[in-house]
Amino acid sequence: MSEIIELKNTPKGRLQYSPFLNTNKLKLQLEQLSPPPLSRLHEERESSKLNLSFGLDPAEFHVSTPNTSTDFNDNFTYILDKSSNKTVHFSSIKGSSFHGIDIKFDTSKEDTLDIFGSPPSSGGRNVLNKMAIRSSSSCPVSPEFGYTSCAIIDADKKYSLLAQISLSKRHSEFEHHNRSLNYLMDNKEREMKSRIALQVDHRQSQIDKKLQEGVEEGYKRRQRLKDDHEEHLKKINIKHKEIERKREVLQEEERQRKEKILKLQGLWKDIDNNRQSYAQRHDNFIHKASLPELVDKYRAVLERICINLAAQVQAAEDNPNLGELINKFEEDKDKSYRALSFLDKQIGETEQKLRADEDKQKEIERKKAEKAEDDKIQHAAVAQDLAVQSLVYVLKDYEAKSKELAQVETAIRPFIENAQNKSFRFSIQRAVNTPINAISDYSGPHLMDKLKKLRDLLQGNVASLSGNNRTGNVTPEVLLFCQNLVAKMLVKKGEEQVTSKHESAFPIGTVVVALWQEFPIVGELFLAHLQSLCPYVLPMYPTRQTGQSSLDYHKSLGYKVSEDGTIEEQDKFLRRMSGLMRLYCSCMVAHLPPGVSSPHPHGLDNAWKWLARTMNLEPHPDVTAALIHDVLSVTGHSLFKEYRIQFAKLLYLVYKNYIPKLESVSVTNAAVERLKIFLDSAVQNSSIPPPEGLLSANFFFKQPDPV
Structure with missing residues (x-):
């Protein structure tokens, strides 16, 4: 083991193999190094095989070996080029003295190369001999060392050669594949162009088809639009003709309406001319006293008809029933002609009577009898006309009250014009105005106190008011002055206060009724002053006299006219007018003071009479509707309690018969609409709520509210 480590630590053992190492450099290094003899230490391993040591795949080249387990030391032949049939033959190196292997090179063929690319006879042996010499001179070297190094160098060259061959082969394969791919790409391109051409043709055919369909659809749509346009044009023409026809109808209706209005105006002028002719003939006739009373009545009727028709002519623009109005005007025109004929007849008969000879007295008596008979018949006919009857009663009451007031003013004029009575007269005025101005519904004792002061004054207790030490006995002029002043100031307070505060009419009416019951002349003077300011309490609608100015006519109707001529x-x-009428109606429903057992001086029957007279007369624009509403608002609750079903019938007649008359002469519909709503509620509920501020029967016992 230590020997192996030593071998690894030798210079050769530290060498690193690289397939890209230069051959000359490798040879030089191998010559300088003397590796140890490895054959003594280990056997040749399988990893030293040529095919495994250099990483070559046997399938890439042809190797001919004599044995199946070919080793590096075995013989093999490698064919370098199949086309030149050159091979490399390796002879077994066995047989040498090391391991009994002899190393030999097969040089039997001339084209055989060794691993170094030179004949083995010269170069190979020289290298081995040199390696053997170095090995013997330095250190022990394995006999196989030289052959192993040469094999490595030869293997490296073979590897490079094989790499070139493999590269050439791969290059040829690449070119072959490239040609195949180009061929396939050309085919694919031709197929794609063909397919695209087919798709383009198909798409173009579809586009042409859709375009053709679109053109046909557009043509059809244009045809439908043209048909719809023609049909719509026909409808528009029909509508234009219908509109033109309606316009012509409207123009015709407007023309007829203007003609009717002109006809109305012409009829009214004829009626007014007949009225003027009637008045002129009647005034110019010397023996007016000889004419019957019916002539004067006819004249009053003509005046009233002309006033009503003038108001209707002014409101004719808004009247939808001009045909009925024309018929009414024609009837009134016939009446005016008959009245004028009647006047001419009466004048002629009267003149004939006056020219008659006294010798023909009997004939005159006969004519008088005939005239009386005619008068009787015509009086009966006039009696059927409720309007004439009502007008006669109204005129009678108006003349009576006016005459009475004129007499009183004439009687007290000396007292008023006497300068010596000026301070005394002012004292009386202050004594009258103070309690009257303090009249209110504060409490019962408060009202009784004001009533007592006025009662004492009317009884003649005026001595303490004078600065001249008068005695308790006053002259009739002074007493009449006090009575007239009290009545006038009560009316003036109603005009000023009730106009803005309707509930204040009831305490004033209670004072008026209490004084009226004890001093009847005060009540009569109260009515006289009241009708001078508001003639509609009778009711009376003054007519415009011939030659009467507009200012004087409006004064007679109750309007105030300023000094510069401005009409209210x-x-x-x-x-x-509404305030004065509410004051008048409050007198009808006022209770008498406690302890008074005499009947009411001006009770609810006067309210009934006023409504009946008003319905028998032609209405006056706006004011009639407003005053009917005031009368019913104040007295309606008491009239329902007193007359019950009969009063309900009267309300129904007003609602059904008189409201259309009010609407026909109304200038502004506000008053009529307010009255219609009031009557509708009263008829449906069969009751009218008590007026706000009405004093109860026990009011005189009411104490003031604590502060």
Whole structure:
């Protein structure tokens, strides 16, 4: 074992083999080194075989050996080139003195080469001899050493040769494969071009087919669009014709409407001309006193008809029932002609009567009898006209109240114009205004206190008010002045306060009724002043007289006119009329003070009478609807309790028969719509809620609320 280690540590043992080592350099190193004799130490191993030592595959070359277990020391022949039939023959080196093996080279053939590429007779022996000489001179060397080194060198050359042969072979195979691949690639390319050409043709045919289908589909779609367009054009033409026809119909309707409006205006002018002719003939007739009363009634009826028709003409633009309105105007026109004919007839008959000779007294008496009979018949016909009856009653009441107020103002004028009574008159005014301005529903005792002060004043207790030490006995003028002043100031307070605060009407109405019951003249003067400001409490709708200015006419209707001639606005006028009407209605539902057993001086029957008269008259634009709503709001609850089913019938008549009349003359629909909603609720519920602020029967015992 130590010998092996020593051999490995020798210079040769430290050499590293490389197949790429230069042969000359290897030879020089081998010559300088003297390896130990390895044959004495170990036998030749299988790893020293040529084919295994150099990593050569026996399948790559042909080796001819005499034995199956060919070793490096055995003979073998390697064919270098099959085309030249050159081989390398190795003779067994057995037979030498070492292990009994003789080393020989087979030189029987001329083309045989040794492992160094030279004839074995010269170069081989010289090398061996030299190696043997060096070995004997330095150290013991194995007889096989020289042959092993030569075998290594020869094997290296063979390996390089085999590598070149293998490379040449692989190069030829590569070229063969390259040619095969080029051939295959050419075939594949031709097949691919053919396949692509077929695909292109197929794709082009599909594209042509789809294009043709698209063209056909486009043609069909264009044809459908053309058909749809033609059909749509037909429909549009039909619609245009229909629109044109409707436009012509509308134009015709508008033309007819304008013609109807012009006809209405013409009818109204004819009726107004007949009214003016009637008034002119009646005024110019000297013996008016000889004419029957029916002539005056017809004149009043004509005035009322003209006012109503004027309002309807103004609202004709918004009236959808012009045909009915024309028929009504024609009827009124016929009535005006009949009235004018009647006046002419009466004038002619009266003149004929006056020209008759006294000798024909009997004939005159007969004509008078005939006239009386005619008057009786016509009076009966007029009695059937409720509007005329209502107008007669209203005019009678209006004239009576106006006359009474004029008489009172005439009676107190000396007292007012007397300068000596100025301070006394101011004291009375202050004594009246103070309690009236303090009237409220604060408490029952508070209201009774104000009532007591006014009652004392109306009873003549004015001595303490004067600074002239008057006695307790006052003149009738002073007493009448106090009564008129109280009535006037109560109306003025209602006009100023109730207009903005409706519930304040009830304490004022309670004071009015209490004074009215004790001092009837105060109630009459209250109504007179009230109707001078609001003629609709009667109800009365003044007509415009011939030659009457617009300002005077509006004053007669209740409008306020300023000094510069500005007429009160419609909204303010309606609110003021509403406040005065609520004050009037509050008197009807007010309770008398405790301890008074006499009947109510102006009870609920007046509310019924006002509604009946209003329904018998033609409505006035806007104001009639607003005032009916005020009357029903204040007195409706009490009227339901008093008259029950009869009042429900009256409300139904107002809703069914009178509301259309209000709508036909309405300028603004707000008042009529408010009334319709109120009546609809009242008719459906058969009740009307009590008005807000109404004083109960025991209010006079009510104490003020604690602060």
